[in-house]
Amino acid sequence: xxxxRRKFLGWVGAxxxxxxxxxPAAAATGKHFTGYPNSFAILHDxxxxxxxxxxxxxxxxxxDLPPPDKPFTDLSVLEDRxxxxxxxxxxxxxxxxxxxxxxxxxxxxxxxxxxxxxxxSVCFVSAFTKTKTGAVIYDSxxxxxxRYCMIACPFEIPTYEYDQVLTPRIRKCTxxxxxxxxxxxxxxxxxxxxxxxxxxxxxxxIKIAQERFRKYPxxxxxxxxxxxxxxxxxxxxxxxxxxxxxxxxxxxxxxxAPQLTAGALSSVPIIAGLWPVLLAGLYAVSxxxxxxxxxxxxxxxxxxxEEES
Amino acid sequence: xxxxxxxxxxxxxxVAIIILLIGFMGVFDVTxxxxxxxxxxxxxxxxxxxxxxxxxxxxxxxxxxxVFLHDQHTDALEKKNKDCLVCHKTExxxxxxxxxxxKDVSREELTKIYCDNCTKxxxxxxxxxxxxxxxxxxxxxxxRILIQSSRVPMGFDKSLHFRHYxxxxxxxxxxxxxxxxKSQKLFYDKGKExxxxxxxxxxxxxxxxxxVISMRFASHSACIDCHLKTRAKNMDAGPLRCAxxxxxxxxxxxxxxKNVPRLKRGQPDNVIIKTGDKKGLIARMNQVPFxxxxxxxxxxxxxxxxxxxxxxxxxxHPLVGSNKVSKNGRDITLETAFHKRGHQSSCTxxxxxxxxxxxxxxxxxxxxxxxxxxxxxxxxxxxxxxxEKTGVLSTSKSAKMARLMPQLWKETFGPIYxxxxxxxxxxxxxxxxxxxxxxxxxxxxxxMVKQLENSKLARYFHYDExxxxxxxxxxxxxxxxxxxxxxxxxxxxxxxxxxxxxIMGSFHQQCIGCHQKxxxxxxxxxxxxxxxxxxxx
Numbered sequence: 001x002x003x004x005r006r007k008f009l010g011w012v013g014a015x016x017x018x019x020x021x022x023x024p025a026a027a028a029t030g031k032h033f034t035g036y037p038n039s040f041a042i043l044h045d046x047x048x049x050x051x052x053x054x055x056x057x058x059x060x061x062x063x064d065l066p067p068p069d070k071p072f073t074d075l076s077v078l079e080d081r082x083x084x085x086x087x088x089x090x091x092x093x094x095x096x097x098x099x100x101x102x103x104x105x106x107x108x109x110x111x112x113x114x115x116x117x118x119x120x121s122v123c124f125v126s127a128f129t130k131t132k133t134g135a136v137i138y139d140s141x142x143x144x145x146x147r148y149c150m151i152a153c154p155f156e157i158p159t160y161e162y163d164q165v166l167t168p169r170i171r172k173c174t175x176x177x178x179x180x181x182x183x184x185x186x187x188x189x190x191x192x193x194x195x196x197x198x199x200x201x202x203x204x205x206i207k208i209a210q211e212r213f214r215k216y217p218x219x220x221x222x223x224x225x226x227x228x229x230x231x232x233x234x235x236x237x238x239x240x241x242x243x244x245x246x247x248x249x250x251x252x253x254x255x256x257a258p259q260l261t262a263g264a265l266s267s268v269p270i271i272a273g274l275w276p277v278l279l280a281g282l283y284a285v286s287x288x289x290x291x292x293x294x295x296x297x298x299x300x301x302x303x304x305x306e307e308e309s
Numbered sequence: 310x311x312x313x314x315x316x317x318x319x320x321x322x323x324v325a326i327i328i329l330l331i332g333f334m335g336v337f338d339v340t341x342x343x344x345x346x347x348x349x350x351x352x353x354x355x356x357x358x359x360x361x362x363x364x365x366x367x368x369x370x371x372x373x374x375x376v377f378l379h380d381q382h383t384d385a386l387e388k389k390n391k392d393c394l395v396c397h398k399t400e401x402x403x404x405x406x407x408x409x410x411x412k413d414v415s416r417e418e419l420t421k422i423y424c425d426n427c428t429k430x431x432x433x434x435x436x437x438x439x440x441x442x443x444x445x446x447x448x449x450x451x452x453r454i455l456i457q458s459s460r461v462p463m464g465f466d467k468s469l470h471f472r473h474y475x476x477x478x479x480x481x482x483x484x485x486x487x488x489x490x491k492s493q494k495l496f497y498d499k500g501k502e503x504x505x506x507x508x509x510x511x512x513x514x515x516x517x518x519x520x521v522i523s524m525r526f527a528s529h530s531a532c533i534d535c536h537l538k539t540r541a542k543n544m545d546a547g548p549l550r551c552a553x554x555x556x557x558x559x560x561x562x563x564x565x566x567k568n569v570p571r572l573k574r575g576q577p578d579n580v581i582i583k584t585g586d587k588k589g590l591i592a593r594m595n596q597v598p599f600x601x602x603x604x605x606x607x608x609x610x611x612x613x614x615x616x617x618x619x620x621x622x623x624x625x626h627p628l629v630g631s632n633k634v635s636k637n638g639r640d641i642t643l644e645t646a647f648h649k650r651g652h653q654s655s656c657t658x659x660x661x662x663x664x665x666x667x668x669x670x671x672x673x674x675x676x677x678x679x680x681x682x683x684x685x686x687x688x689x690x691x692x693x694x695x696x697e698k699t700g701v702l703s704t705s706k707s708a709k710m711a712r713l714m715p716q717l718w719k720e721t722f723g724p725i726y727x728x729x730x731x732x733x734x735x736x737x738x739x740x741x742x743x744x745x746x747x748x749x750x751x752x753x754x755x756x757m758v759k760q761l762e763n764s765k766l767a768r769y770f771h772y773d774e775x776x777x778x779x780x781x782x783x784x785x786x787x788x789x790x791x792x793x794x795x796x797x798x799x800x801x802x803x804x805x806x807x808x809x810x811x812i813m814g815s816f817h818q819q820c821i822g823c824h825q826k827x828x829x830x831x832x833x834x835x836x837x838x839x840x841x842x843x844x845x846x
Contacts, residue, residue, distance in 0.1 A: 048822075200804065211807075
């Protein structure tokens with residue numbers, strides 16, 4: 001026997017340590033993903049939005065959603081802070097303009113279609129797919145209803161059909177994937193009378209944003225929200241008021257959500273695979289020791305030489 | 310044994326990691342020292358708060374800054390029929406704004422002046438059975454100051470200047486002076502009057518023998534001294550309390566004279582702004598005839614344009630320079646000084662700021678701030694000189710220009726907009742949910758003309774009809790009949806024309822955007838412009 005108890009425990013400890021130290025997180029994901037080339041994006045220019053709710057109506061129509069409690073022409077709902085629901089994939093909220101009290105700011109909220117979506121990375125049945133068009137789509141046929149996606153989403157977007165007993169689904173904006181692959185515009189973009197929403201290649205949308213900053217420097221905050229937030233999103237926003245005042249988180253950083261957990265998650269196979277073997281070995285060794293002790297008791301007065309390290 | 314050593318190292322690392330983890334979890338987090346929250350409501354705002362911070366000149370303070378409420382003391386003394394001389398000394402018949410001294414003294418002396426005099430008076434008052442201020446050190450030098458300054462700067466506007474001018478029987482020398490270096494005395498130089506701040510800066514300047522006192526010191530010693538003396542003669546005089554000048558509400562109570570007569574300092578009515586500098590360099594631009602007189606009307610003080618002196622612009626600004634921002638601005642070129650955007654002292658900067666006016670913003674807010682103006686726009690100011698035959702006797706070119714100016718301007722102001730514009734335009738390209746829009750084209754045009762006529766500046770730069778049309782019909786060659794909007798604005802999001810909005814977007818952005826900027830609230834909601842379309846079944 002060339003292995004001592006102490007040495008063995010050392011190995012176990014080392015195996016445990018190596019899993020916690022791990023490699024740098026980025027290395028585990030392979031390489032940094034900056035979105036599919038030529039994928040689409042939508043640019044929301046809040047300085048142009050007039051809060052008419054036409055986009056909400058169009059979204060309702062193209063997604064065959066149930067009629068709303070209050071009609072879309074009723075602008076009083078803008079006074080409340082609304083969030084997306086299973087029946088409304090997009091909502092427009094009204095925010096006070098601190099500089100010009102007479103002209104409030106309207107901000108449209110829906111799924112931001114992250115380049116590396118947190119919802120897709122937490123979903124263990126792969127119900128979410130980041131498509132090459134830029135849309136993050138959902139497949140209800142494989143969904144088990146764990147709602148991890150709802151917890152993972154930094155923008156609190158996915159909603160769950162709690163009222164459906166048998167076939168509850170996660171509901172969120174699809175960036176009109178079915179329409180876009182047919183060559184149509186997303187419902188909200190097509191309907192927006194002010195062209196406050198622009199649709200096109202993501203690089204082009206960033207170019208448009210930059211051009212507007214250049215032409216009207218005093219109209220905008222010099223930042224394209226979503227260009228880098230959470231590793232980048234397929235919805236981009238420009239505004240004249242700081243995004244914090246529009247209920248958008250500015251603490252998200254530029255790291256995509258999957259990268260934040262990839263390091264820890266990559267150690268799961270090691271722990272799941274290696275530790276049972278080690279622990280079983282530990283058990284076997286102790287069993288064997290007992291057995292030897294038993295034999296020694298039965299047959300005493302033999303030479304006993306144990307190696308020490 | 311080597312293996313044993315590595316195991317011990319391994320164990321050490323794991324212990325260290327565990328400690329770090331615990332540390333991150335906040336168990337050992339003792340660094341965050343809780344700060345005492347300051348209740349914002351309990352803070353009082355006063356215009357008369359004075360921090361005795363002049364001790365800072367001697368280095369680090371031993372104690373916190375003492376806080377002094379000036380008006381409180383003035384009022385208390387007035388009740389006892391005591392005057393300012395209790396605290397302020399006089400020299401040559403003029404009261405010094407400094408406390409109990411005339412000149413700057415050493416640190417020890419200054420500390421003594423403040424501590425002894427304050428506590429002495431407070432102790433005496435308390436002994437007389439009256440309420441008084443602190444006598445202990447820490448009651449003046451407080452750790453937390455719950456009073457903040459609401460002082461607003463004070464300055465002479467045209468109206469206030471005129472009222473003083475009138476009250477001083479038109480004698481400028483009572484305030485204005487120059488400094489004679491030889492005799493080290495102040496004297497009055499007629500025709501050289503400037504604003505106080507040209508010499509009296511924020512901080513004292515110059516060496517000890519010829520120190521130019523700060524604006525703060527100069528204004529408080531001159532203004533208050535005069536107000537005091539005038540009151541002593543039982544005449545109306547300006548404020549003596551801090552609040553009288555430095556409180557926002559009190560400032561509003563200061564009487565304003567309408568139609569202030571022009572200042573008399575020998576300034577010209579019209580100027581030819583030369584396009585060369587003092588070194589003799591000449592730019593190849595036409596000279597600019599400039600109405601000094603009318604620009605005086607629009608500004609409250611000369612300092613708006615004449616930042617550092619009342620000399621001509623070229624005195625300080627060179628034709629060629631590095632354009633580095635320095636203290637005296639002498640590296641800023643003439644070109645920049647006249648055309649710098651966003652600067653209130655430059656021609657372009659000031660004129661552009663007027664575009665934010667409601668009646669202008671409807672069109673101008675949509676114009677790119679980085680656009681390059683056409684060369685014809687340059688000629689609005691850099692005028693082409695009139696031909697010789699207009700019959701001017703003077704040989705000097707600039708004199709000729711000066712004489713011609715009124716004639717030039719007459720031609721350029723007040724154009725009669727006789728454009729034949731369509732009465733209504735029906736927009737039916739987009740009929741779907743709504744009926745076609747009947748756009749009252751002529752009504753909008755007429756209202757724009759009306760707005761324009763109210764402003765001399767606008768009339769000058771909108772020199773012909775087409776400049777007015779360009780607000781909507783942008784990129785249209787001047788004088789031409791504009792193309793239809795849909796000729797350029799087609800389907801949205803064209804990759805070949807990224808920055809061009811589609812037809813629906815451009816209509817709505819232009820109409821709604823203009824209405825928003827001009828504050829026209831009459832048209833809100835879709836149906837105020839469109840009629841809902843009845844679906845044909």
